[in-house]
Amino acid sequence: MKYSALKGVQDILPPDIYIWQKIEDTAKGVFKLYGFQEIRIPIIESTDIFIRSIGDTTDIVEKEMYTFLDKAKRSITLRPEGTAPAVRCYVEHHLYNLPTPQKFYYLGPMFRYERPQKGRFRQFYQIGVEAFGISQPSIDAEVIIMLKRFFDIIGLNGVNFEINSIGCDKCRPDYKNSLLKFFEGRLEDFCPDCQRRYIKNPLRILDCKVEKCIELRSGAPLVTEYLCSECKWHFDELISYLKRLKVPYSLNPNLVRGLDYYTRTTFEVTSEHLGAQKAVAAGGRYDRLVEDFGGPSTPATGFAIGLERLVALLKETWSEGYPAPKVFIATIGKEAEVEGIRIAEDIRSHGLWAEANYGGASLKSQLRKADRIGAEIALIIGENELRSGMIQWKNLKNGQQGRIGIDEAINILSPLS
Numbered sequence: 001m002k003y004s005a006l007k008g009v010q011d012i013l014p015p016d017i018y019i020w021q022k023i024e025d026t027a028k029g030v031f032k033l034y035g036f037q038e039i040r041i042p043i044i045e046s047t048d049i050f051i052r053s054i055g056d057t058t059d060i061v062e063k064e065m066y067t068f069l070d071k072a073k074r075s076i077t078l079r080p081e082g083t084a085p086a087v088r089c090y091v092e093h094h095l096y097n098l099p100t101p102q103k104f105y106y107l108g109p110m111f112r113y114e115r116p117q118k119g120r121f122r123q124f125y126q127i128g129v130e131a132f133g134i135s136q137p138s139i140d141a142e143v144i145i146m147l148k149r150f151f152d153i154i155g156l157n158g159v160n161f162e163i164n165s166i167g168c169d170k171c172r173p174d175y176k177n178s179l180l181k182f183f184e185g186r187l188e189d190f191c192p193d194c195q196r197r198y199i200k201n202p203l204r205i206l207d208c209k210v211e212k213c214i215e216l217r218s219g220a221p222l223v224t225e226y227l228c229s230e231c232k233w234h235f236d237e238l239i240s241y242l243k244r245l246k247v248p249y250s251l252n253p254n255l256v257r258g259l260d261y262y263t264r265t266t267f268e269v270t271s272e273h274l275g276a277q278k279a280v281a282a283g284g285r286y287d288r289l290v291e292d293f294g295g296p297s298t299p300a301t302g303f304a305i306g307l308e309r310l311v312a313l314l315k316e317t318w319s320e321g322y323p324a325p326k327v328f329i330a331t332i333g334k335e336a337e338v339e340g341i342r343i344a345e346d347i348r349s350h351g352l353w354a355e356a357n358y359g360g361a362s363l364k365s366q367l368r369k370a371d372r373i374g375a376e377i378a379l380i381i382g383e384n385e386l387r388s389g390m391i392q393w394k395n396l397k398n399g400q401q402g403r404i405g406i407d408e409a410i411n412i413l414s415p416l417s
């Protein structure tokens with residue numbers, strides 16, 4: 001019987017895993033500078049949480065959720081995203097009683113039953129951040145500049161910050177009416193999903209991926225033309241922060257996002273190197289969600305980075321190499337092998353990666369293996385070396401070699417790395 005991973009999911013192996021680890025460590029370091037603290041939220045949640053927040057007319061809820069009944073017949077969903085669980089957590093633990101803002105990040109797998117293609121998976125990883133309690137646009141600017149700082153440090157270049165505002169409960173009804181009018185005469189040409197969306201939530205038509213619908217909606221009214229004075233002020237302020245903080249951005253009035261909970265700011269970071277799935281990160285403001293989940297009225301904003309896409313972009317230009325053993329200890333004979341294991345332990349206690357021989361192989365094949373696994377230095381121990389107390393060393397990168405006292409081997413290894 002042969003097994004393979006399910007469609008749309010993947011194993012992450014060395015050496016790629018080192019890119020993942022670097023991303024995760026760098027993100028944690030950057031987020032700390034802005035006071036974001038880690039939360040670990042469950043992978044499974046009540047299905048209602050996602051229907052209520054993401055919206056029952058969105059692609060995610062209509063088509064993409066991994067939902068099942070547990071043994072007690074409760075409807076459970078594998079989280080398709082992290083914002084709704086983070087809000088559930090914020091309200092459940094009364095975190096609104098703590099000083100504002102409360103800033104959190106999370107990291108982990110998300111699940112969406114999408115058609116797999118380049119950059120689109122059924123299990124994918126996000127690093128997400130959420131900042132609760134501040135309605136001022138300065139915090140939208142802060143999360144965007146934090147994302148930019150992270151991308152700069154990790155070495156991601158050539159991305160575009162696309163920004164928009166989709167208004168609030170006050171101005172959105174006018175915008176919806178203008179969309180209804182615009183679509184009215186041509187409704188029967190839209191896909192059946194959009195015809196349903198027309199009645200339930202016309203904004204979702206702007207997010208439909210069907211080619212015909214994309215064509216039909218060209219020329220539709222733009223949300224930014226319908227912003228109320230408060231939303232307009234908020235958007236203008238955000239833009240002036242971005243200018244001042246030198247974040248290059250472009251305005252994209254079509255950026256309505258595929259989740260219903262957004263209010264005002266929405267943004268996506270896109271790269272032309274990603275193909276059709278070009279957003280490497282995305283987010284925005286969701287000022288109603290905490291209240292919808294039973295908490296006090298609490299504005300909030302955040303984003304999530306798609307890690308598979310970020311790794312794919314970084315891999316194109318990765319020049320750092322990957323970790324490899326500092327030392328390989330090649331041994332000939334049982335006694336030397338035992339001594340080799342002792343020396344390896346000594347080297348490891350100095351914080352260096354040491355590999356030892358596990359018996360059997362000839363010296364030649366041991367040295368070939370040391371080379372293949374990228375070890376920097378080989379130590380060679382045989383009967384003569386044991387007798388004389390002097391072992392051979394060879395730098396496999398530059399060919400230098402010599403002899404050294406058996407307990408001084410650590411001295412020829414460059415300073416702790």
Ligand code: HAM
Nearest residue numbers: 081083120121124279280281282283284302303304306
């Ligand atoms: P989202 O746009 O659905 O937003 O996802 C954020 C990012 O996750 C996308 O830009 C993309 O990089 C990645 N992503 C999404 N779906 C897939 C997939 N099927 N395969 C690979 N990568 C994918 C959210 O999830 C919001 N919770 C973001 C947010 C946080 N808004 C406010 N706070």
